[in-house]
Amino acid sequence: MTTQPPQQPGLQHQPGYPPPPVPPKKRSVAKLGCLGVLAVIVIGGIASVAGSGSDDSAVGTTSASAGTKPSASSHSSKAAAPRQSTVDAFKAYVKKHESARTREAATHVTKVQGADENNDILDTADIYTDYTGGLASADTGNAKLLASAFADFQASRGKASKNGLVTVYNADGDILSNGKY
Numbered sequence: 001m002t003t004q005p006p007q008q009p010g011l012q013h014q015p016g017y018p019p020p021p022v023p024p025k026k027r028s029v030a031k032l033g034c035l036g037v038l039a040v041i042v043i044g045g046i047a048s049v050a051g052s053g054s055d056d057s058a059v060g061t062t063s064a065s066a067g068t069k070p071s072a073s074s075h076s077s078k079a080a081a082p083r084q085s086t087v088d089a090f091k092a093y094v095k096k097h098e099s100a101r102t103r104e105a106a107t108h109v110t111k112v113q114g115a116d117e118n119n120d121i122l123d124t125a126d127i128y129t130d131y132t133g134g135l136a137s138a139d140t141g142n143a144k145l146l147a148s149a150f151a152d153f154q155a156s157r158g159k160a161s162k163n164g165l166v167t168v169y170n171a172d173g174d175i176l177s178n179g180k181y
Contacts, residue, residue, distance in 0.1 A: 134174055135174070
């Protein structure tokens with residue numbers, strides 16, 4: 001007794017002739033398309049964060065405060081005031097509008113990054129501190145205060161986001177807390 005190969009619907013096997021070729025399986029374009037879109041979003045997000053090459057604000061000196069002369073191409077016809085860094089603006093906001101405990105926590109902020117770019121799709125900002133504790137340390141409460149103050153700070157600048165996430169890091173780069181803004 002010979003075994004018959006499984007029949008495909010719509011294809012008849014004629015005795016004496018070889019079975020018809022089996023058509024190759026079609027890839028689902030929808031599945032590949034969704035994965036492709038997801039890959040583009042993830043790669044684009046990483047590229048925009050890593051490829052920008054500039055910090056919104058880092059504690060340090062600018063070319064004007066370091067004593068070097070800015071290039072002639074950076075001058076416009078009228079003199080512009082130096083732009084306040086985001087970390088300085090954040091600290092000034094906290095000093096003026098937040099509680100004493102939050103003001104004390106803000107003294108530990110060393111850098112604020114990503115606060116000036118919003119697209120309401122995936123907005124992220126990072127606050128770096130000199131805290132040494134981890135996620136379950138006493139510093140977590142202060143980090144939560146900083147995340148909350150950052151949300152107020154962004155709202156005061158008209159940069160509140162529908163999908164904003166602020167993350168507070170310790171001195172080693174480990175997450176202390178996060179919050180929406």
